[in-house]
Amino acid sequence: MRPSQFNDHFKVFPYRCDFADGRTNNGGIDLTREPHRIAEISEANDFPELFKFISEMNARESPFMTLGCEAGEDDGFFAGYIEFSFKSERVANDVDFISRLDEKFYEWCFHQSPEMERAARSALAWEYSTFLYHGTSERLNVAFYYRALHQQAAGNLLDCVRQYLLNVFSCPP
Numbered sequence: 001m002r003p004s005q006f007n008d009h010f011k012v013f014p015y016r017c018d019f020a021d022g023r024t025n026n027g028g029i030d031l032t033r034e035p036h037r038i039a040e041i042s043e044a045n046d047f048p049e050l051f052k053f054i055s056e057m058n059a060r061e062s063p064f065m066t067l068g069c070e071a072g073e074d075d076g077f078f079a080g081y082i083e084f085s086f087k088s089e090r091v092a093n094d095v096d097f098i099s100r101l102d103e104k105f106y107e108w109c110f111h112q113s114p115e116m117e118r119a120a121r122s123a124l125a126w127e128y129s130t131f132l133y134h135g136t137s138e139r140l141n142v143a144f145y146y147r148a149l150h151q152q153a154a155g156n157l158l159d160c161v162r163q164y165l166l167n168v169f170s171c172p173p
Helices: 035-040 048-057 095-099 101-112 114-123 151-168
Strands: 064-074 077-086 124-133 137-148
Touching: 035 048, 048 064, 048 077, 048 151, 064 151, 077 151, 095 101, 095 124, 095 137, 101 114, 101 124, 101 151, 114 124, 114 137, 114 151, 137 151
Parallel strands: none
Antiparallel strands: 064 077, 077 137, 124 137
16 A cells, blocks of 8 residues: 555544535544444445445444545446544554555455455555544544445445454454
8 A cells, every 4th residue: 555645635633514616525523432423424325335334443342433435426437435544543653554454455355266356456446644633643544445337336345345354354462
């Protein structure tokens, strides 16, 4: 995984809503602190696999927290992204560990089936960048971008990443 080459305005989490110039950004919501606000994530309203991904990644027992997402039709495909980080500041700043997360995922996919690994590599792109958690703690966030033929295929892809992160993957001690 490479550092992000894209310099966006996302530097502090949580962040405010942005509806300027036709945007539909409901803001960054810290679901680890306010899990009841998950219904405000409009992208997940009609995308059950995204809802499940976000819900389980932010669960009390999960080492993760989600930071942002997008999902929808894009030029004849169903595409989007999910940004997440680690609840542990130490893990969230372990660049060597984080930079290998995508390759570990692809290795796991290959062990499931070589076709699964090829499909995942062709449908996903991973990167990481820095942000300030509640304006005080600098951390790395991981983003993966997905692109599929339709929403069901994108949902299967999100289920695969969720399964790996929550049931196979292990954080450093």
